[in-house]
Every structure is written in structure tokens, then in C-alpha cells.
Amino acid sequence: MPVQTAPRSQSAVTRDYIAKQSPTSNIASLISHLPGVLAPSVDPAGVTNDHIMLRGLNETETGYVFEGVPIVDPMSYAPYTAMIVDSENIGRVQVTQGSSDLTSPLYNAVGGQIETSEITPAKQMGGYIAATGGTYGMNKEFLRLNSGEIGRTGVYGFASYSHTSYDNWRGPGGLTRHHVDARLFKEWGDNNSASISFGWTAQEQVNLVSPSLAKWEASGATGEYESSHYYPGNSSYYKLNQHNPDGLFITAPLKFNLGSGLTFHTTPYLISQHGPSIFGQNLPVTGGYFGTRSYGTLNVPYAVNGVVTTQRFDPWEQRASGLNSTLAWVHRNNTVSLSYWYAYNTHHEYAAYSPVDYAGNTPSNYESDSIHVFGGTQLRGYNYNFTQQVNTISLDDTLTLFGGRLLADAGIRAAMLTISGTNEVPGADPYRGGGSYFQPLPQIKLSYRLDRKNQIYINGTTAFRAPANVTSYVESFSPTSATPSSTPGVNLKPEYSISEEVGFRHTGLYNLSVALFNDNLTNHQLTSTTYLSGTNILVSQSINAGGETIRGVQAELGLKPWHHFSPYLSGQYLHATTDNNYDTGTDYLPTKGKIAPETPKFSGAVGLSYDNGHMFGNFYLNYVDKQYSTLMNDQAMHSYTVANATLGYRLERIGFAKSPQIMLNIVNIGDNHYLSSPTGDNPTAVARKGIFGTSVSGSEPTYNIGAPFSAYVSVSTGF
Template sequence: MNVSYRNLSLCCTVLASLVVVPAYGQGVVTTREGGANASLRSKAGHAPATAKAARPAPAATDAQPHSNVEQIRVTSHGITTSNGVNNLTPGGGLMPTQTAPRSQSGVTRDFIAKQAPTANISSLVAELPGVNYSSQDPFGLTGNNMTMRGMTQAQIGYLFEGAPMADPINYQPYTSMMVDSENLGSVTVSQGSPDMDAPLYNAVGGQISAQEINPSHHQGGFVDLAGGTHSANKEFIRYETGDIGNTGIRGFVSFSHTSYNNWRGPGGLFRYHIDSKFVKEWGDGNSISAIFSYNRQQQTAWRSPSLKQWKQYGDSFNYDGDFTRGDSLFYGLAISNLNSQTIILPSHFTLAKNLKLHVTPYYEHQFGPSNGGENIPTTGGYMGTQQYNSLVGIPKGTGSILTESIDPWNQKSSSLNMSLDWTAGHNKLSVGYWYNYTTHEELSTFNRVFNNGSYSNSPIVVADTGRILTGYDLNFKQQVNTLFIADTLKLLHDRLILSAGFRAAMVSRTGTNNVPGADPYYKAGNYFEPLPQFSASYRITKHDQIYINGTTAFRAPASVEAYSQIFDPNASHAVEQPGSLKPEYSIGEEIGFRHSGFYNVAFSLFNLNMTNHQVTSLNYIPGTNQLISEPINIGGQTSRGAQIEFGLRRWHHISPYLSGQYLHATMDNNFNAGGGNYLPTAGKVAVESPRFTGAIGLNYDDGTFFGNFALRYVDSQYTTFMNDEKIPSYITSDIALGYRMKKLGPAKAPQIQLNIMNIGDNHYLSGGSSFTTNAHPTRTVAGNMYMSNGVAKTSAPVYLVGGAFAAMVSVSAGF
């Protein structure tokens, strides 16, 4: 295990210090509107239900993931918060009550508000069972990766307010673009299957649903100012309109700025973000919400080492801080941008007492560019398969010239998701339709780099043809049509709930590559997948539930690279060929048990079988620093295991949490490496599938002083199909400490909070960036050496470097 005695000692010391704290009595929670709830803990130790939200999340979560009432809360002994903390969720916000007939976990404001204000959705769910979060950034803002049950984040469906937020083609979630953590109300993780009505076509590995907080009924706002190590800072402000006259409309608008210097290597990040949400409510369950977000973000890319490079250089394997002529590794050339504009309009209408309509139109625009340095030939290079003699404005005979390779990807997606619920007695029938239209344009260019490291705004042109020099000129279009029907029957006084449904997903794609010699120039993919689901749950007692389910899901091939070749001026042929166009298909089964109350337990067993499982690997274009997405079809995969979590409701201001998972994920087939070579991979452990993962959480909050501790363990993980290279297991831990006041002048419930990430300063590899067949010489199924041009063929994976120690202090208050 890659953990030092110092790291383990620090973790144990912090854990002990949070346990040994003075105990105070519990109070009575009242909202600012003056209504009082029952005590936090009844004589039987069970918390009461809280106010209903205007629109519940798609699946049942905590009693109050995002309440309509104002975020400021007061208890009888003086607890006041301006950030939404109410201390009602078991496990310190890590175990909201669940009732869905499947494995499901979540986090609420009780946990979210006590994390660093830079945290994103992926980093916030790292303690939940089955989640394997690979950090590169200790602040949790960017450069991260996640798997669940051996499935990558590109195989997990991401929803924000009911709309899919991942890239609709390569499925990367880019969670830092979605929402500021100060505006995030709750996150729900379904480890095995998506909702029947979810607008997703990639969720073979589960679903993550995020909900924004609802606007307050009272005018006011919230300010959060933070600063930390590595020159990190964040400034956030939210203005609440409150109820606008008698219109039934209320809303908020927020703005934030974030920046930091990279914790390893030169460069850094800046981010500007806007969130807004307006709600109109009337009658019995009628509401229309208007949600808008804007994100502008730029970051110096992280450089990924091989295992050999990591052992030799450690954290110092980075881009160069100073520019020298011809240096393609200069950090100023390795820039990535994540920009987006999002509009979501969730609407809910009660057409009749037993008939409800749900309509969610949305639009998202995501665009780059992503850049990297590359030396290209001044003469004799290639555009596609055509060799060029010279480049406009570039002297001949200089051999090569340093350029900035620019990938200005531009993607727009529009959708409409509708469903109709009809209830008759104990039966509810739901039907729905989802339509999506996506366009994607991607024209790479090469711009000349000057002697000071800056680069031209004009792309280089081939003198022979007058065309812009490019490695790919892609135009991609996609249409999705999905229909579903589901029926839910409640029996035995609603204790037995049976649900069955059928979903038909139709995806149509076309792509062209307008580069000379591209073969094929045009390629299309059409997919029709039937997706049945069944579930049953039985409430044994008021606090105990058992469930069983059988689900299916599919994923259309990931990334435009699955349809188009990629070229480079240094190669006479394509440096990447189109991947497999077969869709993934999964069949899963789960059986589980839950107990809710003073102590909360959730346990489940799962089995997942996949065909045409595609491992998405990020690899460098040969001879460059440009990462491209490469889908690899490894055939079948089976994932089996068990997960458990335990959380205690607040007891003497303390709320502990435990989670864990055992996973046995294996490849079902021998891998076809091409050229008649089959590698003996059947029965090998799947990549990125740690056998054991677990987390310990401990929360203390007496209303004035509060603290939060989290420790995560991740077992070793293979990164090659032949299981001949892996990264060691590791432990990381974080801590939060804070102090609140009731009031300070005009400031309502001001507080100061310290977050320390990776308190043991553990230096480790957190996951794989690329995955390969074998890192060392190996033999094929036929017993021959796996060879290429007479040499044993090997390929070393590259890795994500886990974020080291970082700290951040934040000061926040309501107004």
C-alpha cells in the first residue's frame, strides 16, 4: 500500500480529535418563516419529515435536498446558517434517506457546504460506495476522473436539473462547468442503472443526478470569499430577488471567479462562472423554472507520466517553465479551455387531479479550444495523405518549425424531454418521449510560434493547395429519438411496489472528415436498442425495505474518433483509425436491503454483464503532446460485487459515516490485437477496477463550531489488459474546521472555514489516463511472442498524478 506511517498517523490523530469533543443537547429546528419542526431526534431516534420541495428529484433522496424555504435556519439553541446546512441528513450529509428500488446514495447541503468551495460534483461524491475518484487537482475543480463498479465516467449518465450535461458524443462530464458548489443543493448517485425516463444513451454504468438549490422567498443573498495555497482564490456572490410582488416568481443570480497556480509544474487556471435560476409556481403542483449557466475556463494541462517516468521524476515530470526555441513542451503552449452556455427549462403541469405533464427543453453550447505544442516539417510534411512542398510564409530548408496545434472544437446540443403520468387508484402509468439534435465541428490548425513563446493568430496555410494545414476537419451530426412506457403498481397498503418499463432508444449519427485521403470521408452509424427494466420493493417495516431489480442500458460508441481518422503533418498515414462502431449493451441485476432511522444501513449485491465493452483511453498522438480520445472494444466484461454504507443521525452533535465496496470485474474474451493476434485476456481483471474501496467520514457540528473528516482507501488498479502493470493502492484524507456566528453587523450567519486536502501530503498515482494491451513482452493465445516488425510489441500506459497537500480558508455570510 502506498501510504506512509506519517500519513496514517495524521489520519488517526485527526479522527480521534474529532471524536473527542464536548457533547451538547439537541435543539428544535425552526425555519425563518417561523414554523417549527419536531426535534432533530425523537424518542425512537428517528428524524421527522421536512418541508416538501416544489419538485422532487427523479428518485427519492433525503428529506430535504433543496427546500423551498430560505436557506437560513435557526434552532432553539441559536444555530444559524446562511449556506443551507440543517444537520438533518445522516452521516453528516453523506447518507440521505433513499427509497428507490436500486442501489442509490447521495450528498446534501450538510456535506457540500463543508467542502472546499472549489469542489465539483465528481469530487463531492468521492466517499460514496462504488465511487472511485481519481484526483489530479487537490482543489477538486478540474483534471479529474471517476469510475463506478469498473465503469468509467464516460459510461455514467450525468444529469443536472433533469438535463444531460456530459458531452453528448465523448460523454465526458466536465462537471466543473455545470454549477458552483455554493448553488448545488444535492447530488444523487445510482451506481447500477439510470432512470427509465432519463434522457441518456450512455449510462451503462449508472447515473449521477445533481439538483440546484431553489431561490429563496426572501430578498437577500450570500457571499463567499476564499484563498489558499498555490495562490488559490475564489470570489462568489449570489443575489436573491425573493418573491417578486404577487407574480409567484422568485429567482437568484450568482457570479464567481476562481484562479490558482498548478500545484505541480508551471501554469495555472482561471474560471469565470454565472448561475441563475428563476421559478414560477401556481396552483396545485404547477411550476416553470428557468436555469442558465455560463462558464469560461482556461487551464494549463497536466502532463501524464508513464510508470517509469513517475518512478524517476515523481511530481517534477511537468511541462517546461521557460521557453527555448523549438521547445514543444513549453507550458504556455499546453492550454485547454472549457467553455459552455446552458439553458434548461424544467416545467411541470397538473392537467387533472390524476394527470401530470413534465416538459424539459434545454440547450447547451460547449466549445474549446484545446492546444498543444508540436514541431512540424517545413517541407515534405503531410496534410492527410498528401505530401506538401512548402508552407506559406515559412522558409524552406529549416527542417522543422515549432507550432501551436489548436483544436477549436465547437458543439451545440438542443433537446426536448417530455413525460405524462396518469394515476388510477394504486396504479401509475407513465409514457414519454425524448428528442435530441447535436452538431459538432472540429477543424484543427497549426499556428507559428514566435521566439518569445507566443503564437500567431493566423493558421499556417499549405502553399501547394492554399488550404489551411490540418490533421482533421470534422463535421458530425447526431439525432436521438427515445420512447418509453412504464407502469408502477402499489399493493398491500403501498408496502409492495412493482414497476416495469420498456424504453426504445434510436440514435442516428453521420460524420465527415474533409482532409485529403481520409478513408472513409463519410461514415454513419444507426442504433436501435430495446431497453426493458423491472423492479420490486417491499417495505417490511416503517424503517426497513428490501428490493430487487433487473435493468438494461446501452451506450453508442464514444468520441468522433470512433468514426473518423486522425492525421498529423509528421506522418504519411493516419495516426488513429476509426474504432469499433458496435454499441455497448449491459444487463444488470441487484438485490438490496435498507434500514433508515437513528442508524442507517444500505447493503446490496450486484451483477453486471456487458457486451462490446469499450474502454476509453486518452493517448498522445505519436510524437506530440496532443491527447486524443481512443475507444477500444475489449468484448465482454462481467462485474460482480457488494457494497455497503452506514450512517448515524446526529448524536451529541456527532454524525459518522462508513462505506465500502468489493468488486470482481473480469474480461470475458481474449483480446483481438489485430493481425491475427489474440492475447489471453479472458479472465483477467478489468482495468480501473480496484477490488476494494472504502471511506470513513466523521462530522461534528454544534451550531458554532463544526468539523468534517474524510478518509478514502482505493485498492491497486490494473492499467493493461494483460494485468502486467498496475498502480499501488493509496489512502488520502481531508479535513474541514469552522466557526459560525449568529450575526455580525449586516452580515447574517457569518462563518470562517478551513479546508485541508490530502492532509498527509501523500504523493501517488490516482488512476490511468491511457490503457494498453501489455506493458511488457507477452505471448499470444497461439503461444507466439506478440511482435511488431520483428520486435516484441509493448506499450506503456500513462497515469494521472494525484493532487498533493493543499489548504483553503473561506469566509462566508448571508445578507
């Protein structure tokens, strides 16, 4: 439990803790025991899932920053942390619950901020090598090489490569991931530095199916999964349902000491990601649609009983680039900073369809062999082209008084966001969509140190989030119907929050942090999900849940090592309610006063670590209370408890090997069978009458299944 001094709630995990977790862990799984954080697992290795809840708000309402750069999909706000960095190269992860920095390049951080830093290159030439193997055929190989000083330039660097693969723990298929990290770093003069970080990922993964509550209860621990054998009409065949993203990440943080108390930070960056995502789907040979226009009869092979099985190919492509800069001036006991962030993002995505032969094989060239209609036009379910521009400017002033015991910080950010795009399929209404948003976001924070060990603080912050996903602005179609599979949500407006917090900290033999918080949200945006009929394609749609009030208390307690043992406790009590009746467009559902989805009343973790320099280990147990998955509170997940453990031993230097070690990581020790999270939050699970008597259809939620017992053995050494 690292010492914190900022006038707001913050928790962190250090490099020492990260090094003792499974080498396949992503950022979400590394912070799962921190107060206010729910990070439900999906795969035992912890590679793929980035779903979190932070004080009852999900990952799309949380700002993710890596080395000064936002690392979320700029359209959907979904994080892809495993695409950015290997856990072996993470130096620290810090969570700010309920607020974000004014200088951070974020415009969706209603729930808080997660900031990750990369390790600094070693000053000596050498490296690190590790290999991991375990349950479900999981294996990871990792190699990092340190350059030491390059010539006499004062530049140090490292480059690493990793390969990870495993079999799905339920159903056929699995995951294969290749990843490269590299960094160059130089410091000079009085607090000047420059670095450049590079990351590249290529990943292939067979999708896991998310069952309904009824199907999970009927099938037990595994729920549904993709089919391992193909026959004509079997769109659930696993080779037809994959997510294969590639990504490239470059950032170059620069810091200059200009003298006279002036410092300048600037960080240019580029992130490029592309698919494809592919799914199986059956199309009617006659009577299907291109948008709202009937395509007549398809001229395709391999049709059986008037139906052709296809692979839907979605080669989405996204580029995000920007520049985030801060000029700060320190004069006596006052610090003033001026920040500006500009970002330009593009998103292109379409859905094309290729026939599958009688053996389940797909064409080698998706473009030339895809289905065409109307004399040569490629059949598409949607064809999105979007651009987004972000401008934020912030001014912050920090004043310290009484020898630094009192800190007062006040500032404001002005966020300006423009989104514009089209869906170029026949009948799309609207053909063009988008929005322009402007929001001033003030903050004020006060902190007072009672003495060297005790601190109290209070703050008031604001945040906003523009509607997420391209489907918030234009329709989406499927060739099986002229009716859109998703439409822009009813009354979608930017989400806005006002948050207040009062906290206390004690540092010393034990570190204690307690905070009481109150958040008020307007136009709270949720994502409703349902499977497209007859497919494993999960269709998402943003909905406006109205106002929400979130109140609670979080606490964290850690003891410094005592006889090499360090116990740890964290917990949160949460009371979150929906403040308005839900607007369906034709009526209202009586949701006012009901418990907000995915807001368990109690959650917490108990941990114990041991490290005597040679033998080390840790144990963590997480508890999560019952969670509703609908605004009407007519369906819920049960509470669950999961325990993980680590046991390892470090040796002395053996020849060229520096501190070789062996480590065992155990996930879900008791093999608890549980649902870990909903895939989305639907208005109602069953059909019912609205307040004014209009029939409102229901949509049964689907869920992620918690990862089962697994164990991994790692051997590693520096050299």
C-alpha cells in the same frame, strides 16, 4: 446519509454536506466517499477532474443529469460538470449505482446515473458572499443575489458570479475560471411549477502532463510537467499547451398538474460549448503531410534546422439541444408514465497550425496567420463535421399493494441513435463515417417494506452505450506522418449490459444499506491513450474489450447525530473480469479471465462529522486498492489512502450579516504521493506475441497524479 426508498441502490449528498466542502469542489469530488464511487483527484482544488469509476465503469459509461438535462459531451460522453454550476448553487447530488431512470435523457448510462439539482431561489431579497484563498495561489470569489418576489408575479430568482484562479501545483501556468449562474422559479396552484436555469463559463487552463509509471517513479511526486522557458523546437512550452473552453447552458423545466391524476413534465434545453484546445507541435518544413498527401515544402518563418515549432489550434464547437417530456397518470395504486426524449447535436472540430516566433509568441489571428499549403488551403490534421440525433421513448408502470408495502415497477425504453460525420482531409478513409443504433431496454424492480424501518428490494435492468468519440468513426491525422494517428477501432459495436441487484435497507437511529450486484457486459468499450510522438498531445482511441462480468457487494452506514457527532462508513468489494480474448485485428491477446482495468478489489471511506450549530467539522479517509491499467494485467497502480478534513465556526448575526462563518478545508492531510488513475486503459504495456504468434505492439499507459497536500480558508456570510 439521506434516507432512500427506491427499489435500487442510491446514495446522496445534501446541501448541508456540500456547504462544508471546499467551495471549488466539482460534482465528482463531492461524491467521492459514496459506495461504489471512485473519484480520483488531479488538482487540489477539485475544479477540473471529472474522472470517476462507478462499480468499475468510468464517467463515459455514467449518465449525468442536471435539472433534467444531460450534461455530457454528446459525442465522447465526457462530463464537464464544472462548466455547468458552482458548488454554492448545488442543492443535492444523488448517485444511482448500476442503473438509471427510464425517464432520464440518457443513452450511455451503463454504470449508473448521477443526478444533480440546483438550489431553489430564496423567497426573501438578500444574498450570499464568500471568499476563499489558500495553497498554490488559489482564490475564489463568489457573490449570489436573491431577488425575492419580483413584483406580485410569484416569481423568485437569483443570479451569481464567481471568479476562481490558482497556480498549477506542478509546473508553470494555472487556471482561471469565470462563471455565472442564474435561475427564475415560480409555483402556482396544485403542484404546478416553471423555472429557467442559465449557466455560463469561460475558463483558461494550462494542461497537466500525465507521465508513464516509469517516469513517475523516477521523478517522484511531481512527474512530468510543461516547460516554463521557450527555445526553438520546444513544443512543451506551457503557453503552447492550454485548454480554454467556454460554455453556455439553458434549461427550462415545466411541471403541470392536469387534474384527474394526470401530470406533465417537459424540459427544453440548449448547451453550447467551444474551445480552443491548443498544443505545441514541431512540423518538418519539408516532407510533411496534409492527410496522406505530401505538402512538399512549407513557406514559413522561424524554422530552425528544417523544423518549425507551431501551436496546434483546435477551435472545437459543439451544440446540443433537446426536449425531454413525461406524461404520468396516477389511478388508485397504479402509476403509468409515458416519456419521449429528442435531441439534436452538432460537433465541428479541426486542427490548424500557426508558427511560433523565436521568443515563443503566437500570432494574434489563428485563422489568417495559420499555415497554408497547395496555394491557399489551410493545413489541417483533421476536419470533423458531425451530427447526431437521439430519439428515446419509454413506458413505465408502477403498482403498489398491501397498503404501499409492496412496490412492483416494470417498464421498457426504446433508444434510437444516429451519428453521421466526415473528416475532410485528403486521403481520409473512410471520408464519411457513422452509425445507426436501436436498442430496447427493459427494466423490472420490486420492493417490499418489512416494517416501517426495513426494506428489501430486487431489480433487473439493462443499458446500452453507442461507440464514443468521433475517432470511432473516422481517422485522425498529424502532419508528421501519412499514417493516421488514430483509426476507427476494431469491431466497435454498442456496449450492452444486463444487471441484477438484491438489496436491504434499514432506517432509524442508524441508516444502513447493503446491495449485492451482478453485471454482464458485451462489447465493453474502453479508451486507449498514448501521446503523439514529440508532443504533449494525448491521442485517444476506443477499443472493444469484449465481454466483462462485474460482481460485488456495496454497503453504507450512517448514524444520526449523537451529541452532535455523526460517523459514516461505506465500502465496496468488486470482482470484475474480462470474458474474451482481445481482438487486435491481426491476432488475439490472451485476456480472457484477467482482472478488468480500473477495478480495485476493495475501496471504501470512513467519515466523522460534528456540528453543534456554531462549531462544525468533518473528516473523511478514502482507501482504494491496486488497479490494473491494461487488459493483459502487465502494469498496475499501487493502492492509496487519502484523508481530507474541514473545520469551521458560525457566528450569530452581526448587523446585516446573517450567520457569518469561517472555514478551513484541508486536502490530502498526510501529503500522500500517489497515482490517482490511468488516463486510459491500454491492451498491453509491452510488446508480445498473440495467441497465433503474431507480434502485438505494446503501449505504456500514462497516469494522472494525485493532488498533494493543500489548505484553503473561506469566509462567507448571508445578507
